[in-house]
Amino acid sequence: MPPDSANPPGAAPPLVHARDLTVRFVTRDATVHAVNGVDFDLAQGEVLCILGESGSGKSVTLRALMRLNPPGVTRVSGTLRVGGHDMVAASARAVADLRGGLVSMIFQEPMTALDPIFTIGRQIRETILRHEKVSGAEADRRALELLELVQIPSAKRRLAAYPHELSGGLRQRAMIAIALSCRPKLLLADEPTTALDATVQIQILLLLRQLQRELGMGVVFVTHDLGVAGEIADRIAVMYAGRFIEEGPTGALMRAPLHPYAQGLLGATVHGQRRGTPLTTIPGSPPNLERLPEGCAFAPRCPYTEPACLAAVPAPRRPVPDRAARCIRVPDTAQPPAGIAA
Amino acid sequence: MILYILRRILYTVPIALAVGFVCFMLVQIAPGDPINAILPADAPKEVADMLRRAYGLDQPLPVQFWLWLTHVAQGDLGRSLATGRPVTADLANAVGNTLVLAVAAALIGFVAGSVLGGAAAAWRGTAVDRGAIGLAVVGVSIPHYWLGMVLVILFSVLWPILPATGISSDGSGSWAWDMAHIPHLILPAVTLAVIPTGLIARTVRGVAGDILNQDFVTTLRGKGLRPFGIFRHVVKNAAPNVLAVMGLQLGYLMGGSILVETVFNWPGTGLLLNTAIFQRDIPVLQGTILVLALFFVAINLAVDILQTAIDPRVRRG
Known part of the structure; x- marks a missing residue:
């Protein structure tokens, strides 16, 4: 959570620049505060993992990055720039030009995220033809290359296959091929391994990591799986009730989380504890996003709550330059970093 | 695919036989x-x-x-008990006349219904949606013989631009594509089209609405497709279900509306059936019902084959 400072002269602007990003869903019955002031920057080629449980706002944040939340009910405010483009104010037409080109997305369910009655080849081809002035034959050739890039065996035959003729893993590879078809600078991944078998999960993760390095893409990866986050992320942001409650480099954050919620989350997973150590759980349940508490949203479940927690939402505090947590127990000793890039 | 079509065609043989048996027996047990x-x-x-x-x-x-x-x-199909003429000749003429009317009404109804329903689905929850669905409900609810008479009063009597009844202005009893006939088609076709319009509008709205809620539409938006690009996907996904309803409607229209054909004095199958029933003209009744039932079977076959061609998941064997 870097401060809202200008870029130092000469430094490349970040790929994603979000300040006080807020997303609400407004219907006649209720207003759901899904994302409540998210600040972050993502550098070219960097992988950020947003970690959180269901309903923490991680998918909504991700979709906001390409304005893919349901139109009509979604209200976005704050600052959001992707590749220098203002994603809050841009026209629908301008945003559609960026989607699939500059920024593209992989979804959780490869089963339902592909059109069941169009062949894989055609779904890749139409993406290429949408964004680039190439011939149909050239688009077909690129589609074949892409299937080979995502390591689909007998790629040529698979171009003519319908989604239901492929296994879950192959379908997700095809999904990745579609997402990469116009060489995006930013890839958004919405729990892309959650619906897959454990062995296939690892293959897809390794493939994504490899492609990310080869193509130098920035990636925002959403998951509730700590293992997945540790595998792929440079930095991790832990999300709770629509806010980044902690952010930092993957290794440091996983070794010693600062925020009580992040500590609870890590304590509730098997990762390198001594044998026989019981897993801890976090009591209670996440807050209702229609009526958020005044203070820290985690306070009702937190073992360390004190009156100050309930008064106002804690501002991010930085014990060391590269890390931040929204908890009043964390010392705020580090100077804000001069630059924005992590 | 070809194997599937052949097998599907073979399935229609026992269905056609059964239809024939029912036609035969229905008349036998009638008092x-x-x-x-x-x-x-x-x-x-x-x-x-x-x-x-x-x-x-x-x-x-x-x-x-x-x-x-x-x-x-x-x-x-035998001879008419009432006129002594061969049923086949009379029936062929009536079926031809009804076919023209049914296809015209179906074209109007399917196009208008798809436009209304598509607009309602695209602008769900807005005034467009409520207006289109309101029109659809009105269309399904209006008695069409009443609408037929109102249209005749409006366009043949108060503002006489279209003929009120009959199939031609030169006295012939069968259809031809010329100016003596075409004006006669307009009022009955519009009248008959109103119910299919409403049904298709509601079907399209429901089916397209479901498809727009599916995950893959988000993927399509995420690929940057413009509304027209997404529209193509929605149309193809909606087609199998909408075609099924259209097929049924075309079948009903082929049965000819006895009421509408009577109001407009259109010499089609509806009028033929009506006369045959009152005269207990069994050969005409049997022949007409049989031919109409076989039309239904054929339309179902066509819809099945179209669905298979569109949706690869239906294909088997």
């Missing part, structure tokens, strides 16, 4: 003796028996069915 209908009430019993033998009505039922079937297979 009333056709011989009484053509003879004066005081005709001697010998004459009635002679006539019964001549028509083969004294034979056991299975024999009558077999005789009937072999004649039908040769295109001989």
